[in-house]
Amino acid sequence: MHQQASPYHKQKVWDPLIRIWHWLLVVSVISGWLLGEFRSFSIMQWHMYAGYTTGALLLVRIVWGLVGPAPVRFTALAFSPAKLSTYLSSVFRPEPSGVAGHNPLGALSVIAMLCLLSIQVGTGLFAEDDGLFFEGPLSSMVSDAMVLKLTTVHYVVSKALLAVIILHVSAILFYLIWKKENLISAMITGWKTVKKAE
Numbered sequence: 564m565h566q567q568a569s570p571y572h573k574q575k576v577w578d579p580l581i582r583i584w585h586w587l588l589v590v591s592v593i594s595g596w597l598l599g600e601f602r603s604f605s606i607m608q609w610h611m612y613a614g615y616t617t618g619a620l621l622l623v624r625i626v627w628g629l630v631g632p633a634p635v636r637f638t639a640l641a642f643s644p645a646k647l648s649t650y651l652s653s654v655f656r657p658e659p660s661g662v663a664g665h666n667p668l669g670a671l672s673v674i675a676m677l678c679l680l681s682i683q684v685g686t687g688l689f690a691e692d693d694g695l696f697f698e699g700p701l702s703s704m705v706s707d708a709m710v711l712k713l714t715t716v717h718y719v720v721s722k723a724l725l726a727v728i729i730l731h732v733s734a735i736l737f738y739l740i741w742k743k744e745n746l747i748s749a750m751i752t753g754w755k756t757v758k759k760a761e
Contacts, residue, residue: 574757576663577750581635584623585750591616592680592724599721607697611687618684624677634664640674642667659744661758672731679724686717 577585595613598606628637647667650660660666665673691698691710702710738744749755 570759571659571661571756572759573754574663575753576634576755576757577753578632578635579753580623580627581631582750582753584620584627588617588620588624591620592728596721596725602692604697607692611699614684614687617680621677621681621684639664640670642670655741657741657743659742659756659758660738661756663755663757668734672727672734675727676724676731679720679727683717683720683724686713686720690714690717 591613595610595617598610598613602610627635633639650667654660654668662669688699688701689705689710690713691702692714698710705713735746738746744756746755
């Protein structure tokens with residue numbers, strides 16, 4: 564009795580730079596969020612350092628999104644409504660998605676994360692914390708009213724980021740447990756479960 568060949572195979576998708584970048588971003592974002600959420604005068608400078616690190620990583624991602632390998636380019640995040648609809652119709656099947664790169668939902672997650680992080684880093688440069696007598700390095704360049712608005716945005720976006728991160732982790736667990744697709748391993752080794760070309 565012949566064993567049916569698997570329609571999937573392992574394919575090298577994620578390059579070393581994007582994998583290192585991803586895990587550095589995880590550390591900088593979690594550190595920045597924790598240091599900001601449970602801030603005190605003695606650790607606010609570290610919150611700023613985490614923000615600077617995240618900002619530098621975002622710049623690296625922008626450059627790599629323009630000149631890096633095909634799977635990490637911004638053009639790879641583009642998808643049509645039809646592709647999204649097709650993917651959503653199969654997302655709950657207990658099988659790997661088999662996409663060589665980001666599926667449409669994953670692409671939306673990446674776009675949302677990059678946009679929110681860019682806003683967070685940008686507003687952080689102008690934000691201030693009166694209670695801790697701490698202010699962003701560019702806060703003196705704008706009016707007090709603008710500082711207040713940007714500080715509010717910084718606070719609100721931190722909550723939105725937390726929600727997106729929780730969704731991101733939940734999706735990873737969903738793929739691991741239900742769809743038997745280990746996205747964590749793929750972002751460590753670079754090798755992803757991909758559907759064979761027909």
